[in-house]
Amino acid sequence: MRDAVGSVRSVLLLGGRSEIGLAVVERLVREGAREVVLAARGGTELPGVLDAPGLQVHSLEFDASLPETHADTVARAVELVGDLDVVVDAFGVLGDQAAYEADPVAAARDSAVNYTGHVSVDLAAAARLREQGHGTLVVLSSIAGVRTRRFNFVYGSAKAGLDGFAQGLGDALHGSGARVLVVRPGYVPTQMSRHVDPAPFPATPAQVAAAVARGLRTGAHTVWAPPVLRPLFTVLRTLPRPLWRRLSR
Amino acid sequence: MTVLLSGWGRTAPSAARVVRPRDAAQVAQVLAGAGPRGALPRGLGRSYGDAAQDAGGTVLDCTGLTGPVRFDAARGEVTAAAGVPLGRLADALLPHGHVLPVVPGTGYVTLGGAIAADVHGKNHHADSSLGAHVRSLALVTPDGAVRLVGPGGAGRPEDGPDGVTDDDPELFWATVGGMGLTGVVTGATLATLPVETAFARVDTDRTADLDATLDLLSRESGHRYSVAWIDLPGGGRSVVSRADHAHVGDLSLAARRAPLRGGAAGPAATVPFTAPAGLFNRWTVGAFNRAYYHRAPRRRRGQIQPLAAFFHPLDGLRAWNRAYGPAGAVQYQCVVPPGEEDTLRAVAAELARVPTFLGVLKRMGESTPGPLSFPRPGWTLAVDVPADLPGLRELLDRLDRRVLEAGGRLYLAKDARARPGTIRAMYPGLPDWRRTCARADPDGVMVSDLARRLGLRARPEKE
Structure with missing residues (x-):
């Protein structure tokens, strides 16, 4: 159960090796979570950052590209820890835009992971949360999906789809006791993004985790990391196309 | 649905x-x-x-479990269905010249809920909690059986009106304070208190700080009811109310003609909508607390007040929790044993740094045998804090540790955030x-x- 100050008991991380995802889990453990399931392709090692007295960390096989297995993934997580208080959907791939343009098949394959993979597993998770009458699905979107840009539109368009999907899912769950928290980080320097040039207003994984914790505490439906991106994008979203196109980043 | x-x-x-x-x-x-x-x-x-x-x-x-309220004048006992609100039960008793033995801060709790939380009132130091006055209760357990259970010992009920008495005091005391987890209480029989009038005779004092408040509440004044409304951000200064049931002779000549009339609650207003976020803050709360404190008389003796107004000052305003805003509030209520006043001071000092209003401090008396029943001898402090206050989790965890070390505990009917291990340690039963x-x-x-x-x-x- 989520308590009145935003602490939870159990967390399922989809994308068990995601740096941002692990930072979120680490934060939730610090605030009281004691049952963690890390779901990733090929399983995961117990990350050193997760340590607390009485903490139980389980590993679960999860392949985003196999939607037919996703309901089973969620069911097995429930078998391991019971009610899922928080599900953190943090998996994704970030390829190189130029390479995508040269290899449309790879672009489509990664887009399937970044969009339809979330559709199937999030719907399965949402069904479980609805059944248990409580719980929060945290969806890692990105500012790349708020308005797609020339330099990363393959990745950005999948995130745009995911963002819209997550908002709709949140509305569908309204009144069910379950909620969706959409997280929109800016540029986050991690292993996944090291081939991308840094952008203004970066956020560390810990800052993203803090934003998620804030969202859980206040019951927000959307959080931005850093928070300044929200007013910034209110303006950027209205820029005329010729101007937007010229923005290198 | x-x-x-x-x-x-x-x-x-x-x-x-x-x-x-x-x-x-x-x-x-x-x-x-x-x-x-x-x-x-x-x-x-x-x-x-x-x-x-x-x-x-x-x-x-x-709330659908209602039915006639039956008063047994010979025994001074009342039997009612579990869905009846205590306020209505009190209204039904008054014409008979009786009142409920224990009245919590609001009349809008059902009889069943009051038993499940083993509620206490302003007279806990004198009369213990509601469970001490329950003669028997009807409990539907998940196997479908309707059991009539009593407290055992001297208070053990004779065969109740429904014929069957299940001699199971253990189940009775697991239900009193058991938060609804033993089954569904469908009705109960309570001992009541005979009174002459529908009024309280109230003494009011303003105290300058927490020590003065503790001192005043510690005095054996003989009052049946006593409570301090405490301004924690204001250093623990309080408005202390102590009262007894008024005798006929205390009333005005006009009121003496019908001394059991006029104690019921008046019409209630409703808070129409949820307050905007952030309204519940240091400044609004400070202003409210200051106004409340200074509105009270420095010292007043023998004020005659209708019982409902004395017991339930907030019941005149329905849905007042909307004033907390969208984030809601956490009420922190703990009890610490007698002699642990330093713990109480430390807890009060920590809570003084955050916006709190409706702080209530009370002296507590004997407990009931219910393993999950909250009240214990000592002091209980209750305050409302905005739930979205940054750092609230850490603050309350810190207070929990102090309360636990002092041998105190938290009230399950108020809790919304304690840790499992803390509650386990606080409730050895x-x-x-x-x-x-x-x-x-x-x-x-x-x-x-x-x-x-x-x-x-x-x-x-x-x-």
Whole structure:
């Protein structure tokens, strides 16, 4: 159960090796979570950052590209820890835009992971949360999906789809006791993004985790990391196309 | 019908199927048909946290369990259905010249809910909690049986009006303070208190700080009722009310003609909408507290007040929890043993640094044998804090440790955020209570969000 100050008991991380995802889990453990399931392709090692007295960390096989297995993934997580208080959907791939343009098949394959993979597993998770009458699905979107840009539109368009999907899912769950928290980080320097040039207003994984914790505490439906991106994008979203196109980043 | 339910603090809502049984037979039917996520009785939803929620399960809205209030003048006992609000029960008793033995801060709690929380009132130091005055209660357990159980010992009921008495004091005391987790209380018989009038005779004092408040409340003044409304951010200065039931001779000549009339609650206004976010802050609370303190007389003796107004000053305003805003509030209520005034001072000092209003300090007397019953001899302090206050989790965890070290405990009817291990340590009777629960409900049908969060019924949860 989520308590009145935003602490939870159990967390399922989809994308068990995601740096941002692990930072979120680490934060939730610090605030009281004691049952963690890390779901990733090929399983995961117990990350050193997760340590607390009485903490139980389980590993679960999860392949985003196999939607037919996703309901089973969620069911097995429930078998391991019971009610899922928080599900953190943090998996994704970030390829190189130029390479995508040269290899449309790879672009489509990664887009399937970044969009339809979330559709199937999030719907399965949402069904479980609805059944248990409580719980929060945290969806890692990105500012790349708020308005797609020339330099990363393959990745950005999948995130745009995911963002819209997550908002709709949140509305569908309204009144069910379950909620969706959409997280929109800016540029986050991690292993996944090291081939991308840094952008203004970066956020560390810990800052993203803090934003998620804030969202859980206040019951927000959307959080931005850093928070300044929200007013910034209110303006950027209205820029005329010729101007937007010229923005290198 | 699936409904989103929350406690009075409006935090952490969850969804449940809500049904409204009208009698014990329908209760048994609902319990028999409960799904894998169990069932739970709910009254008027005045517990602050998640005690009356069962996410994904079946919640029995017990306000439909009503019926005639039967007063036995010879024994001075009243029998009523569990869904009757205590305020209405009190109104029904007054014409007979009797009042409830224990009255909590609001009349909008059902009889069943009051027993499940083993509520206390301003007279706890003199009369203990409600459970001490329950002669018997009718409990529907998940097997469908309607059991009439009593407290055992000298207070053991003779065969009740319904014929069967189940001699099971263990189950009785697991139910008193048991937060609805032993089954569904459908009715109860209580001892009552004879009075001459429908009025209280109230002495009011203003104190300058916490020490003066403690000193005044410690004095053996002989008052049946005493309570301090405390301004924690203002250093613990308080408005102390101490009272007794008024005698006929205390009333005005006009009122003496019908001394049992005029004690009922007046019409209530309703807070029309949820206050905007952030309204519940240091400044608004400070202004409210200052105004409340200075409005009270420095010293007044023998003021005659209708009982409802004295017992339930906030009941004139319905849905006042909307004033907390969208984030809701947490009420922190702890009790510390006598001699632990330093702990109380430390807790008060920490809470003085955050916006709190409606702080209440009270001296507590004898406890009941209920393993999960909250009241213990000593001091109880209760304050409301905005739930979205940054750092609240850490602050309250810190206070929990101090309270636990002092041998104190938290009130489950108010809790919305304690850790399982803390509650386990504060309630050493929990293993006994679990065994009794397992006997009455071997399949674990009765469950609540509170029980899930704190691992009350389950095997000990990992900390």
